[in-house]
Amino acid sequence: MVSLVAFSVLRGSIEIFSYEGIIGFLTGTDWNAVEGRESFGALPYIVGTLVSSAIAMVIGVPISLGIATFVSEMSPPRFAAPISFVIELLAAVPSIIYGLWALFVFRFWIRDLIEMPLYNTFHWIPIFDKYPFGLDVFTAGIVLAIMIIPIISSICREVMRVVPNSQREAAYSLGATRWEAVRIAVFPYAKAGILGAAILGLGRAVGETILVTMIIGNVIGIAAIPTTLFSQSQTLSSLIANEFNEASSDLHLSALIGLGAVLLILTMIINIGARLLVRKMVKVPAGDKKK
């Protein structure tokens, strides 16, 4: 299956790679589909993808960690199951519905409650220096964060659950408070697993399409490299979604599939890394517990 995926993506993208050259395609910034003046460069969208995912990680990971900590270490057992249930429902909402909600509801909250105050107070700092509109990398990052929270937090919870109780008891017996026990006994033990969970979330954020397409602003060419937090941008996947049906020439299509190839390689690396980390983590302590 995986090889089928790889094969078809590569076959579709050969044409553009031979037209622009692999390096040229990866570092070019023009995007012009007009016949006779074709020029395709993927760099702005790679940057857009990375920036929006980075924002999602900065917001999503601490919150997920907080949720996982609460559910596995702090909350009374009575609440733990319902909370995880609700969080998992969040994972079940289709991304198109996140997109609809973000486009018509959430972006106004973000614009009025977060972006405007930031702009008014800090517009002399370059990254805040753009009049916020609500459809930008910042909003996209936040909604992506909401989307990846369920995934990261449920894996973190699982990983923290396999931390042997003896670790916690050791900390408590030395007089640690509950938070100190979490910090010095649970976190270090679960470190690799938490990291893996975060990377897995990153993989989701990088590949998410429809949601990003609806709220990132969709600009093309050099303008898609966000210079401020409130700039419009474009990601690899959103550009594919936007232009696929309108692609006029084979070369244009091939360029879009080429973007898909870049995306595929990016997420494969992220995913394989994450799986290896999580697997290592979940296996070792499970064996430890039996001793």
Place this chain on the structure above:
Amino acid sequence: MNNAERKDYRLVLHGHMKKTYRKRIIIDRLATIFAIVCVVAAIIPLGSILLEVVKNGVAALSLEFLVATQGSIGSGKGGIGPAIQGTIIVVGLASLIATPVGVLTGIYLSEFAGNGIFPSAVRFLNSVLTGLPSIVIGIVGYVTVVLVLGSFSVWAGALSLSIIMIPIVVIVTEETLRIVPHSLREAGYALGISKAKITLNIVLMTAKSGVLTGIGLGIARIAGETAPLIMTILGTSLFFSSLEGPVDALPLRIWRLASQPYESAHSFGWGAALVLILMVLGVNVVLRLLAHKKGFTVRAEV
């Protein structure tokens, strides 16, 4: 725990002991409050999404909305009948492809494969497959079916969606078959039944509800996918005509409606979102509750 680790804890705690007890208690409380805030922060969006979808969606609902084809753009007439029909057809076909493949692979991994190199590789690649962006899988459908047959078609959509669904079914099937007690299998062997029969009649029957849960969750997941459909079934405002032609689907319709500049289109979008969310969340809630009763949990990442 060995001595080195114990010494390590003492060193770490020594630093904390220097602070006053009160300060440590305050930090502990703050951490707890932070964790609770995180939980609330994650629940607010879910609440808001459900509220907005129901509030805006109910207004659009009517019998005509559910069965009619779309009126002219911006008129606010007609409905999303073709989209509902298309979703049912494409998702139905996709699950017809994905269910046998997924369940059989799951059975193989759990009952026959053991822990050799090949099964491990299958498991690993399978989990990698769950993490691939759905738009890339859409490209697969485009290159392998649309380009070959020469038109956007139901088959391409169904193939793409089944590629998304298969790994989910595989994972859930394997995990549920694994928790079937070994004594049941041994009872079968003791009676001299062949392995194939034991697997089908005893193990699979015992794990039936779990496997069905996996299939249901897979269906709910692919019903909400949009990205692969853009490049496979294309979308149309007409009812289903043939398996080789384009067809509409709910998520795709919502996407197109949301990008039109008309109030009425947005209202339609919300209505379609309500229908979709009722289908998807309905299946999810029921299945997860059932699964919970039976004593196993389904992880969020599948």
